[in-house]
Amino acid sequence: MMGEDMKRFNRIVMVVPGAVGTGAAVDAKKDENQRAEPLGRGFQQFQGRLQLPTLTDLGLANISRDAPLSGMSMAHPLTSYVGRIQPAADYCDSLTAYWEMMGLSIQRPLQTFPTGLAxxxxxxxxxxxxxxxxxxxxxxxxxxxxxxxxxxxxxxxxxxxxxxxxxxxxxxxxxxxxxxxxxxxxxxxxxxxxxxxxxxxxxxxxxxxxxxxxxxxxxxxxxxxxMIPPGNTVLDLLTGSDVPVIGIGKVDDIFANHGIDKSISLLNNDDRLTRLITVMEEQAFGLIMTDLGDFEASNGDRLGSQGYGEKLMRVDRQLGEIINQLKPTDLLIITADHGNDQTSNRTRHTREFVPLIAASPNAHGGQLGTRRTFSDIGATILENFGIPSQFPGTSFLNQIS
Structure with missing residues (x-):
């Protein structure tokens, strides 16, 4: 391991697909959709035909869960670090999930308008x-x-x-x-x-x-x-410490252009990952955060398990290209923002754990356990770049070797 006073990784690359839940969170009894689990049900629907070789190698099936992923084998040996996270906030959508990842946990739910505007x-x-x-x-x-x-x-x-x-x-x-x-x-x-x-x-x-x-x-x-985040985030601390932050997808929109040095707004997932590879060739230092959008819908219609799985397989192929671009001084973090079950008639997000995968060419692999807040990701990023944290969350940087 490097000394504690040194930067562990020069560059951290985050890839965040939406609606990739991996099982009901421990407090899911508060949620009427507590039994939903898009990832597991997607595997069941495909009956062993859901081919995700990159995510298999990264240890997706090694993440603790109530039942194994149908048709997916565990990685042996495990060369990445895997775990699962649940949101600390009572309510979690894409906006509040990303904010919590970057240290800003919203305990008072944002307003909704079930009957429309006044x-x-x-x-x-x-x-x-x-x-x-x-x-x-x-x-x-x-x-x-x-x-x-x-x-x-x-x-x-x-x-x-x-x-x-x-x-x-x-x-x-x-x-x-x-x-x-x-x-x-x-x-x-x-x-x-x-x-x-x-x-x-x-x-x-x-x-x-x-x-x-x-x-x-x-x-x-x-x-x-x-809306403008109601407080500073990890991104603000990074840019304030001359650590570049590049957002691909809707990252800039989610943070209302706060804490972002460069924004690349693309609608299509394939385009976003293709651009990520280009950015990795150009940007050797800092944080590159890529939002892949929600996997539960396309052109306004719910994808269903078939479309959900096909989308996962396309992303998996491009993730393989990104893995090939990683340098020994890179850390890749893959997670999600929330769950949303494709086999349910409801469109409401489900309260679930989401996967956490941290990979680097020189990592040995291991378990990161069950994390109780998305803010652990932000804490890890700050510790890596030597920036004191003012947010909740526990860094898992010292678990990665």
Missing amino acids: AKFVKQIEKFTNRKVILNGRSSIGDAINDYGLQQTQEGDIIVLTSSDSILQVSANQAVVSRNELYRICRFIRFVADKNNLRLGRIIARPFAGEAPSNFILAGGRRDYA
Whole structure:
């Protein structure tokens, strides 16, 4: 091992797919979806045909769980460090999960809007946009476009929908409402929400294209407008200590551009991992964090176990390329932000453990155990770069040799 006063790794690469839960957390009894487990059920559905050679070598099946992953063998010898983590916060979606990973645990849940926005807020939006707000209630984006897309296209309205998370989505046909106008509308909603102290996590612009419900499809150009993190994060400490932070995917959106030196916004998972490989060739020092988006949906529709597994296999192939790019002074951390069961009819995130894998070419491998907060990741990153931590969380750096 290196001395405690030296940087253990020059570069830390994080890869975070969404909705890869690995079993109910110990306090899952608080959650009505406590029995959900997307990873295990995905393996069951594929009946041994889910081929993940890279994740197998990395020890995904070596992570402690109630039942083995069907068709996946344990790695022998184990050359990476594996464990599982559950969120410390009572509620966890993508936004609060990423914040907790970077040391900022939110104990008071962000606001949700199960019945839509208040009439006063809707009137403000309609006055600003000179367009009618339709739906204004809970729905999936796929259902919203299918049910209201024709009306929006014909009448020039804007579709506003909420979910079980602290998310407000604004959608319109890009042939009727340009992307720039849709972004302007979302920025206005963000401004009004913040001005009125609404703890609304994200406002998401979701343009779609097509002429009729039969060919409506989500278009590129999604943009997230997140509330500013209510405190410093690990990213702020890193950039304040001249440790570069590069965000790929929606990382910049999640942290509202705080603590990010360079942002690469890409919608497609394949593009994000391809760009990660390019960035690794260019950036030899610092933190590179790559968000892979949620695995439970594509084009607004739930993938189901089949689509979920196929997406995992594509990511696994690209992870193999990333492993080949690792240098002895690199640390790769793979984890997830939350669970979401593809075999359930519910769209609500499930309270689960998520996998934790830490790999480096010179690592011997071992167990990291069960971690009680995502903040352990941030604590590990700070210790690695010699930055004192002001956050909760226990570093596992000294367990990696």
